[in-house]
Amino acid sequence: MYKITPFVKWAGGKSQILNEIIARLPDTYDDYYEPFIAGGAVLFAIQPHNAKINDINTQLINTFNQLKYSPDKVISAVKDLDGTVCDKEYYYRNRDRYNEKIKNGILDEETAGLFIWLNKHCFNGLYRVNNKGLFNVPYNNKTDGSSMVEDNLKDIGIYLKNVEIYNLDFGDFCKSVKENDFVYFDSPYIPESETADFTSYTKGGFGLEEHKRLAELYKELDKRGAKLMLSNNDVDLVYELYDGFKIDSFDVKRMINRDAENRTGREVIVTNY
Ligand SMILES: C[S@@+](CC[C@H](N)C(=O)[O-])C[C@H]1O[C@@H](n2cnc3c(N)ncnc32)[C@H](O)[C@@H]1O
Known part of the structure; x- marks a missing residue:
């Protein structure tokens, strides 16, 4: 097993709580399911054999x-x-090229290369699209640096050869989960303080209704005999939605601004085994 790490920086990346997750993995399971793969920090750290991964982001x-x-x-x-030093003009030219690919539905290796490159040169590695689905994150003003570690990408390619990859809603993706499979859920988190945006239904967002739907799925898969782990912020709603399951809580450091000034928050891991 080669050491591999995420090829993109993604909001809510799991590198920080990886040890907490690894310490709680089930001893044995059949297939590994990850419905919200994002940067893949957990998948790459444990590199399970029969893995199926999914995300709604095409x-x-x-x-x-x-x-x-x-x-x-x-x-x-x-x-x-x-090959070209990045400046503002180069960044926005490539962002336009990427958005042309999106508009034309072109999903090829160049689109993937642009995706990786933009992640390194956009503000905070954010991935955000406008209401037309076009990427609209501004330039981070960094000119230097390679956008990839070549050997890491090669090793990721080798590992992924045996991974099944899906682009579905989490509910559809989990239909095939069987007894003794393991599912790790890392959905968008419930905000630490609930906002109007969160509690009212927003198209395409992950609000209260989505969290209720996820909790229903968790209960259904529990009945099916699957082993389940879910991470979220330590907020009252999680204790309501996952009442009866094991909920462990721990401190995490959060970056609140670009100067990496830290403050502490709390997260939970919910398991059914
Ligand atoms: C970024 S991770 C969560 C990280 C972390 N839990 C947090 O919020 O800080 C969430 C991933 O879920 C994906 N996602 C959102 N809604 C989804 C859905 N309905 N089905 C599958 N994936 C979804 C997003 O595209 C994203 O990659």
Whole structure:
């Protein structure tokens, strides 16, 4: 097993609580399911044998697929982009190129290369799209640096060869979960203080209704005999939704601004085993 790490920085990346997750993994299970894969920090750390991964973000999933089937082409696409020192004009030109790909529905190795490159040059590594589905994160004003670690991408490509990759809603993805499979859920978190945005239904967002739907699924899969782990913020709603399951709580450091000034928050891990 090679050491591999996420190829993108993603909001809510799990690197910080990885040890807490690994310490609580079940001893044995059949298939591994991860319905909200995002950057893949947990998957890459444990590299399970029979893994199925999923995310609703089509561009992210295209990048996983391109790394699985054509890692060398993705690497040369990123190398081409890194061949020019990034300035504002270059950033916005490439962002436009990427959005043209989205508009035309082109999911190829160049789109994947742009996805990786933009993640390194956009503000805070955010992934945000406008109401037309176009990427709209501004430039982070950094000119330097390679946008990838080539060997890491190659090793990711090797590992992904045996991973099944899906682009579905989490409910559809989990339909095939069986007794003794393991599912790790890392959905968008419930905000530490609930906002109007969260409690009212927002199209495409992950609000209260989605969290209720996720908790229903958790209970259904529990009855099916699957082993389940879920992470979230330590907020009252989680204790209501997952009443009766094991809930462990611990401190995490949170970055609140670009100067990396830290403050502490609390997160939970909910398990049914
Ligand atoms: C970023 S991770 C969560 C990270 C962390 N829990 C947090 O909020 O800080 C959430 C992932 O879920 C995906 N996602 C959102 N809604 C989804 C849905 N209905 N089905 C599957 N994936 C979804 C997003 O695209 C994203 O990659």
